[in-house]
Amino acid sequence: MEYENTRSLILAKARQARFGWWQSRSLADRDYWTQLKNDIRRYWDSLTPGDKMFAPILVCNALAFAMWRVPALRNTMMTYFTSNPAARVVCWPMFLSTFSHYSAMHIFANMYVLHSFANAAVLSLGKEQFLAVYLSAGVFSSLMSVLYKAGTSQAGMSLGASGAIMCVLAYVCAQYPDTQLSILFLPALTFSAGAGIKVIMGIDFAGCVMGWKFFDHAAHLGGAMFGIFWATYGAQIWAKRIGLLNYYHELRRTKQK
DSSP states (O other): OHHHHHHHHHHHHHHHHHHHHHHHHTGGGOOHHHHHHHHHHHHHHHSOHHHHHHHHHHHHHHHHHHHHTOGGGHHHHHHHSSBOTTSSOOHHHHHHGGGOOOSHHHHHHHHHHHHHHHHHHHHHHOHHHHHHHHHHHHHHHHHHHHHHHHHTTOOOOBOSSHHHHHHHHHHHHHHSTTOEEEETTEEEEEEEHHHHHHHHHHHHHHHHHHTOOSSOHHHHHHHHHHHHHHHHHHHHHHHTHHHHHHHHHHHHHHHHO
């Protein structure tokens, strides 16, 4: 994804430099749909990097939320979009459940928190690394939830993007611990990001120990741990992709020949 995006950007700039004079001559001849497409493109280009990554994630979550409202899809949603260690299908739901929300309040709260921290995370990581970390953290947090439920002999289904979002939150808080944060309905109450993530992780740890079931505390804790791990070691791990990029570059160049 990173390689293809960079290549497409370079080719687009080369075409613009070569044929820009011809495109400028045809501006007056554009029809309504071409103008609309260009307006949408300009609006998309005006968005922040975080908003550009947040938008497709929001669409995927909104689509899954709508699917829950269709009675004919209820069994499919229960089978593949909820994570449950006792289910006959275990692996795919650990991924798909991170896009699944049943209640409007659940999806609103999760998407609000993700939007609040997405831009800082994308600016630090880049969009490709952000997407890789977000999706990996979603699966890892689901795995922690499954292992916790299996280890404590607890039954129950889990769904939601909270684990992946906790990873984004923890990563930003670990990278910028002195940043001042506030709560949505209590704007006068401010605290440092470093202190905030310690309190949140402490609550989730207590929830795991005490067996609280209001939230999936194991998934939250797993996502937060993944975020802190990536803030600490992610740069070294991500640098190892260079060999793969070089191999892909040679493979693509061979195919072009």
